[in-house]
Amino acid sequence: MLRRIVVKIGSSSLTSSEGGLNRDAVRYFAAELAGLIQAGFQPLLVTSGAVAAGFREIGYPERPKLLHEKQAAAAVGQALLMQAYREALAEHRVSAAQVLLTRSDFQNRKRTGNASMAIEELLRQGVLPIINENDTVSLDELKFGDNDTLSALVANLIKAEHLLILTDMDGLYTKDPRLDPNATRITRVTEFTNELYAIAGGAGSAVGTGGMRSKIDAAKIASIGGVPVFVGKVAEPGDLQAALRGDGRGTYFEAHGAALPRKKQWLGFFSTPFGTLTVDDGAEEALIHGGRSLLPVGVKAANGHFHTGDVVEVVNPSGEVLGRGIVNYDAEQLQEILGLPSAEVIKKLDIVHRLEVIHRDEWISLKS
Ligand SMILES: Nc1ncnc2c1ncn2[C@@H]1O[C@H](COP(=O)(O)OP(=O)(O)O)[C@@H](O)[C@H]1O
Numbered sequence: 001m002l003r004r005i006v007v008k009i010g011s012s013s014l015t016s017s018e019g020g021l022n023r024d025a026v027r028y029f030a031a032e033l034a035g036l037i038q039a040g041f042q043p044l045l046v047t048s049g050a051v052a053a054g055f056r057e058i059g060y061p062e063r064p065k066l067l068h069e070k071q072a073a074a075a076v077g078q079a080l081l082m083q084a085y086r087e088a089l090a091e092h093r094v095s096a097a098q099v100l101l102t103r104s105d106f107q108n109r110k111r112t113g114n115a116s117m118a119i120e121e122l123l124r125q126g127v128l129p130i131i132n133e134n135d136t137v138s139l140d141e142l143k144f145g146d147n148d149t150l151s152a153l154v155a156n157l158i159k160a161e162h163l164l165i166l167t168d169m170d171g172l173y174t175k176d177p178r179l180d181p182n183a184t185r186i187t188r189v190t191e192f193t194n195e196l197y198a199i200a201g202g203a204g205s206a207v208g209t210g211g212m213r214s215k216i217d218a219a220k221i222a223s224i225g226g227v228p229v230f231v232g233k234v235a236e237p238g239d240l241q242a243a244l245r246g247d248g249r250g251t252y253f254e255a256h257g258a259a260l261p262r263k264k265q266w267l268g269f270f271s272t273p274f275g276t277l278t279v280d281d282g283a284e285e286a287l288i289h290g291g292r293s294l295l296p297v298g299v300k301a302a303n304g305h306f307h308t309g310d311v312v313e314v315v316n317p318s319g320e321v322l323g324r325g326i327v328n329y330d331a332e333q334l335q336e337i338l339g340l341p342s343a344e345v346i347k348k349l350d351i352v353h354r355l356e357v358i359h360r361d362e363w364i365s366l367k368s
């Protein structure tokens with residue numbers, strides 16, 4: 001299999017704050033992507049910029065805020081974006097296809113499977129998939145909100161070797177560099193700590209949406225799926241390959257997990273939890289480092305109206321999310337056996353289908 005790379009380009013790298021596409025930027029990125037293909041990689045592009053490219057043509061004076069206006073701008077801009085990419089890529093004899101996805105597509109395992117099959121076929125035929133959110137059908141609360149998360153989900157889905165998130169800033173700084181000139185760049189991130197989230201501010205440009213925070217969120221999702229991430233800027237010929245080699249101007253995030261099976265991707269990133277279990281230190285250790293199942297003895301509290309087979313979130317006593325799993329008890333049943341050793345559980349309940357509260361095969365750790 002060729003080496004798969006997901007490249008995400010933000011609105012800030014493709015458009016100006018007054019709106020409209022920067023065609024030189026599109027031509028530059030097309031040349032860089034073609035260079036990757038020539039070097040034996042198989043890139044997939046996740047691109048933003050539809051709203052930013054389209055709003056001026058419609059007549060809005062600035063990037064619209066209302067959902068229906070954003071959707072209208074995206075409908076115009078998406079066509080402009082694709083046209084520009086296709087023309088620029090054709091100069092390098094690269095054919096490109098449009099793939100529009102929503103979060104609800106990822107929530108549905110059949111749809112995810114279909115998307116994956118279509119993308120695989122495009123790659124087999126040597127066509128570059130160009131992916132964006134399907135803005136005209138996305139509801140506000142269901143939106144990815146920004147394409148950083150979408151790019152991480154795509155990277156996990158196709159088991160990419162690397163995710164490159166390209167933006168207008170050359171990496172993550174100790175403070176938003178637009179606000180603090182003394183901020184310094186963080187070149188490597190090994191852990192997703194609270195301090196890391198604290199230093200990331202919102203979008204710095206008038207056209208971007210997520211800022212560095214959404215890039216850290218995306219890097220964490222990719223990292224859990226075994227995909228290392230680069231967040232930074234490319235501007236000169238050859239910069240994209242330099243970023244891939246480890247010589248890029250930006251921040252490198254290490255991968256933690258291994259490639260995830262589709263079921264665990266769904267569990268971790270798309271499922272809806274029906275309750276929360278609070279576990280003690282021993283259970284946290286067993287789940288996070290021991291690779292073991294969760295037993296009733298380690299559960300201190302259970303909240304929510306869940307039934308056997310539902311997804312629940314697991315937290316520690318400080319409220320930190322440890323992961324998600326499929327629970328083997330109804331909420332009422334679990335209340336009766338909280339903190340009990342296994343022998344007591346068997347005595348207390350008439351029928352025990354599965355002793356574990358969450359079996360390790362039906363668990364994903366979200367703490368890194
Ligand atoms: N700690 C930080 N380090 C670097 N950039 C930051 C930080 N906090 C906030 N930012 C802002 O994040 C912006 C990039 O995010 P965004 O505007 O959403 O870009 P894109 O459109 O490429 O996704 C930068 O322009 C920068 O101003």
Ligand SMILES: N[C@@H](CCC(=O)OP(=O)(O)O)C(=O)O
Nearest residue numbers: 010011048049050051209210
């Ligand atoms: N789907 C939207 C993406 C929104 C957006 O601004 O994203 P980003 O620039 O990645 O923060 C678009 O194409 O305009």
